[in-house]
Amino acid sequence: MTQTMSAVLAEDESLLRQFLKKKLEKLWPELTVVGEAEDGLAAVELIGALKPTVAFLDIRMPELTGLEVATQIADASPDTHIVFVTAYHEYAVAAFERGAVDYVLKPIQEDRLQTTIERLKERIEADDKDAPTLPDNMSQLIATLKREMRSGAEGTPEYMRWIKASLGSTLKLIDVKDVLFFNSDEKYTRVVTETEEALIRKPLRELLDELDPNIFWQIHRGTIVNVNAIAGVTRDFRGDATVKVKNHKETLKVSRPFSHLFKQM
Incomplete structure (x- = not known):
């Protein structure tokens, strides 16, 4: 008998959530997305009510983080397999590889998502009663990640918040969240917001190291776009x-090396 498989996607960025959904439809057609949540509280309610086979949880969400969601659903939906969607790298990868959960790094790569799907299928199909349960294996991992996120320990990214830029003869601080895109x-x-443009001398390769990859994607050798502005x-x-930008007449070309970010969109 074929087992019915379902998923809940918890991600506060609609574009990223739809991207993941379309990739899952392509790579795992037997899986049905039965619910979507934009914040952690909604995710807890959905997962508790629907008891999905898999829950994809963004680590950083409003109301509750993905880690807090995983903790809260351990009793309500103990058979749900958790996959964290994260922009964290070194420490997160090491922790997840040792744990009974999986991870997908942003921006989501199709080949890495395929690996995650194969791992999930193996776990779902295995009927090994001696295998440790997901909540038991997650507890130490979640505690470690929460501690590192709170403390800003080495390995936890600290991203740029303000940009000092020139507007004519005036220096101004621009909130990074207000930037639509960078063009170099x-x-x-160029630092472009809805209301103004400014120039900085920092090259794109340096900006990439300082910007949150969860929010800013490089789409061309000379262009970085704010995902929220797409x-x-x-x-x-x-x-x-070609990317259309909210509240701005300019469009942005996507070069072939970065076109995978927008497949199925």
């Missing part, structure tokens, strides 16, 4: 993608 030539980088993606007859 050989010497300067209004849509269009393609020409060759399949080349």
Whole structure:
């Protein structure tokens, strides 16, 4: 008898959530997405009510983090397999690889998601009563990650919050959250918001190291876009993608090395 498999997706960014959903539909057609949540509280309610086979949890969400959601659903839905979707790298990868959970790094890569799916299938199909349960294995991992997130321990990214930029002869501090995109030539980088443009001397390669990869994606050798500012993606007859930016007339070209970010969109 074929087992019915279901999933809940918890991710506060709609574009990323829909991207993950479409990738799952392509790579795992037997899995049905039965619920979507934009914050941690909604995720707890959905998972408790629907008891999905799998829950994909963004680590950083409003109301409750993905780690807090995992802790709260341990009793309500003990058979749900947890996959964390995260922008953390070194310490998170090491921790997840040792634990009874899996992870997907942002921006989501299809081959890595396929690996996660295969691991989940093996766990779901295995009827090993001697295997440790998910909540038992998660407790120490979750405690460790929470501690590191709170303390800002080494390995936890500290991202840029403000940009000091030139507007004519005036220096101004720009909140990174207000930036729609960065566009760079050989010497300067344009910082573009809804209301103004400014120039900084920091090259794109340095910006990439300081910006949160959960929010800012490089889509071209000279362009980084704020995911929250993406209004849509269009393609020409060759399949080349162009990003439309919210509240701005300029469009941004996506180069081939980064086109995988927008497949199925």
